[in-house]
Amino acid sequence: MAKEKEEIISQDFEAQIPEEEKPNFWEKTKRKIKGISAKGKSISFRDKKLFLVIGGVVIISILLIIFVRSSLRISRFKPLVFPSPSPSPYEEEITNPSIYATDSAVLEIGERLKEINQDLDQTDLKETGLNPPVLDMEVNFEE
Amino acid sequence: MKRLFISLTFVFLLIIFYCLLPQRLLSQETPAFDFNRAYEDYQYTYGTYRQAHNEYVTAREQYLTYKTLTAKTLALEQTLDMLQKRDESVRTYLTALRMKMAETTGILNYKQNTLYLKLDAEVNWYTEHRDNLSSAGTLEDLVKSSAEAESRYDKTLILIYQTLGIILEGKENNLKDQINEQIELIEGKITQIREKEDKDTTIAERWLLEAENKLTRGQEKIDEAINILDMMKPHDRDKDGEYSQSQKLFQESHLYLKEANSFLNELIREIKTADVLEKTD
Numbered sequence: 001m002a003k004e005k006e007e008i009i010s011q012d013f014e015a016q017i018p019e020e021e022k023p024n025f026w027e028k029t030k031r032k033i034k035g036i037s038a039k040g041k042s043i044s045f046r047d048k049k050l051f052l053v054i055g056g057v058v059i060i061s062i063l064l065i066i067f068v069r070s071s072l073r074i075s076r077f078k079p080l081v082f083p084s085p086s087p088s089p090y091e092e093e094i095t096n097p098s099i100y101a102t103d104s105a106v107l108e109i110g111e112r113l114k115e116i117n118q119d120l121d122q123t124d125l126k127e128t129g130l131n132p133p134v135l136d137m138e139v140n141f142e143e
Numbered sequence: 144m145k146r147l148f149i150s151l152t153f154v155f156l157l158i159i160f161y162c163l164l165p166q167r168l169l170s171q172e173t174p175a176f177d178f179n180r181a182y183e184d185y186q187y188t189y190g191t192y193r194q195a196h197n198e199y200v201t202a203r204e205q206y207l208t209y210k211t212l213t214a215k216t217l218a219l220e221q222t223l224d225m226l227q228k229r230d231e232s233v234r235t236y237l238t239a240l241r242m243k244m245a246e247t248t249g250i251l252n253y254k255q256n257t258l259y260l261k262l263d264a265e266v267n268w269y270t271e272h273r274d275n276l277s278s279a280g281t282l283e284d285l286v287k288s289s290a291e292a293e294s295r296y297d298k299t300l301i302l303i304y305q306t307l308g309i310i311l312e313g314k315e316n317n318l319k320d321q322i323n324e325q326i327e328l329i330e331g332k333i334t335q336i337r338e339k340e341d342k343d344t345t346i347a348e349r350w351l352l353e354a355e356n357k358l359t360r361g362q363e364k365i366d367e368a369i370n371i372l373d374m375m376k377p378h379d380r381d382k383d384g385e386y387s388q389s390q391k392l393f394q395e396s397h398l399y400l401k402e403a404n405s406f407l408n409e410l411i412r413e414i415k416t417a418d419v420l421e422k423t424d
Contacts, residue, residue, distance in 0.1 A: 094412070094415055094416050096416060096417045096419075097415060097416065097417060098342055098414065098415055098416055098417040098418070099341060099342070099417075100336065100342065100414045100415055101415040101416075103332075103414075105328070105332055106332065106411060106414055106415060109325055109328055109329060109332070109407075109411055110408070110411045110415075112321075112325055113325060113404060113407050113408050113411065114408075116318065116321050116322060116325070116404050117401075117404055117405075117408075119318060119321070120318060120397070120400060120401050120404060123314055123318065123397065125311055125314065125315075125390065125393050125394050125397055126390070127307060127310065127311070129182070130239070130240065130243060130307060130310075132236065132300060132303045132304075133185075133189055133192075133232050133233065133236050135192075135229055135232065135233070135296070136196055136229075137289070137292070137293040137296060138293070139199075139222065139225075139226070139285065139286055139289035139290075140286055141203065141206065141207065141218070141282050141286065143207055
């Protein structure tokens with residue numbers, strides 16, 4: 001009877017423990033692992049070290065893979081080149097349009113001429129980067 | 144446990160190896176050899192030449208001052224290195240020039256093919272010359288080999304300037320062709336308007352004629368520029384000056400093309416504008 005009473009009291013006591021003091025999932029897992037290790041071979045200091053090293057290696061490998069993947073992804077994409085706005089030439093409005101002012105062929109030629117004008121402005125006729133290399137051709141050992 | 148550790152280490156080493164592999168091997172894509180790549184190669188090689196040249200100058204001064212065997216050996220080594228890099232600079236420059244020409248539109252096929260052959264022959268010459276340099280045993284041998292390259296470079300420079308000229312000509316031809324294409328379309332349109340008789344085309348035809356005249360002037364400037372480069376001789380002292388002169392003519396030709404294009408713009412404006420009716424008394 002006394003034993004039964006004691007058990008009841010202890011059960012009640014456990015029920016009275018506040019929520020915060022109850023072991024969480026991590027603590028429970030830790031205890032379980034400790035229990036397993038206590039049952040089997042006890043982990044030596046060397047093994048613990050080995051675990052730490054393996055853990056470190058795995059973490060570094062993951063970080064390296066992430067780094068390489070991200071750098072590859074960056075290199076695959078060429079940087080966006082935004083076209084610089086070109087100054088639009090002032091164009092006087094036509095006050096008395098002819099019947100050809102809205103003619104598709106005429107409008108198309110007009111657009112094409114604008115494009116050619118842009119090409120003309122952008123053409124590099126200096127090509128300074130392609131100047132021949134400056135080389136020292138006079139090699140001698142005379143004083 | 145040990146096995147696990149060894150296998151993990153092996154995996155780790157594999158990952159490191161993977162990380163250290165060049166990007167080109169990783170992506171499994173052979174980058175296209177274009178002008179930009181060839182130009183990068185040239186710039187790098189030229190940089191190594193400049194460095195080798197500085198070392199050669201130092202070694203030469205030391206040899207001329209001390210005249211010791213050690214100084215002579217060092218001078219031999221540095222001169223050989225500098226000469227090899229000089230040949231390599233010319234070779235990579237010519238390759239970049241070849242690529243630039245290949246990527247420029249508007250160059251006439253026969254001109255391009257002739258220059259390809261000439262450029263290839265020059266590249267082969269400098270490659271062979273560079274390879275033969277290592278057989279030189281004395282400073283005198285190297286001086287002789289350098290003189291060969293010096294003489295050759297005079298001819299190479301002509302080819303370089305002619306190729307540069309052809310590249311500029313190609314650019315101008317390309318623009319000229321684009322303008323000519325529009326002229327043909329405009330001519331067709333003017334004929335159509337004239338047949339319909341719903342608008343006076345006299346002013347438009349005048350603009351067209353002016354634009355064509357500008358194109359002809361432009362072509363004349365191009366011909367003059369090319370002629371200067373064709374007349375260049377190996378013994379000419381101021382090849383650079385001659386090229387500048389030719390370049391100036393290309394720029395003049397460019398101005399004519401710009402004028403021709405603006406005249407065509409005016410022509411289009413004229414077509415779009417209604418005729419002014421003359422008052423009759």
